[in-house]
Amino acid sequence: FTGAHLPPDQAGSDAKSNLVSAFTVASMNLSEVVIVFGSWILRGNRSVKKDEGSLETISSPIFPELGRIRMDIKLWQFASPRNKQRKPEINIGFEENIMVFSIFPGFRPILLESIIEKGIKGIIIRGFGPGNIPIQENSLSGSIKKCLEKNIPVVFSSQTPEGLTNLSLYETGIVAKNLGVTSSQNMTIEATITKFMWVLSRTQNLEEV
Helix, strand or coil: CCCCCCCCCCCCCCHHHHHHHHHHHHHHCCCEEEECCCCCCEEEHHECCCCCCCCCCCCCCCCCCEECCCCEECCHHHCCCCCCCCCCCCCCCCCCEEEEECCCCCHHHHHCCCCCCCCCCEEEEEEECCECCCCCCCCCHHHHHHHHHHHCCEEEEEEECCCCCCCCCCHHHHHHHHHHECCCCCCCCCHHHHHHHHHHHHCCCCCCC
């Protein structure tokens, strides 16, 4: 995938250079979905848009870049090489009936509980730091437990752009982990949402999710 800040018929457009780079990368020994934009080759499901005005508008905040575009184009060791023995396998289908909550100071448990009986299939909670939630005042522990008892999977994610979700770091995360929530670990929120929707279209079993 690639793109441009300006249409190709405008002076100074980056459309042509990005397109040429994208075709060149696509012809290389690479076997994954990538974003080619500006100076970088990035793993698609690790990428986010960081700035609407910069020529380096796309970044991979957690996972290393796959390559660099200068006078020549180089792929680094993180890029997945092609395997001629493998054939593409397409499995489509997404469960769109999910909710994403970003926790903030004063977030009330009733907001989470209000959707339990609305046919929701899965919930993503973006916690503080590495995925922490309130466990004293406005504790979410009871609400999360109700969700899991209703067989609604709950995934925890971090709100920090470059941080990992680590539920074993602090007591607040450990409480959530012991309840049975799933950690998004090192995935971006975009990847977490997409993969969660894909999984939920195939199973609602908490262990399988």
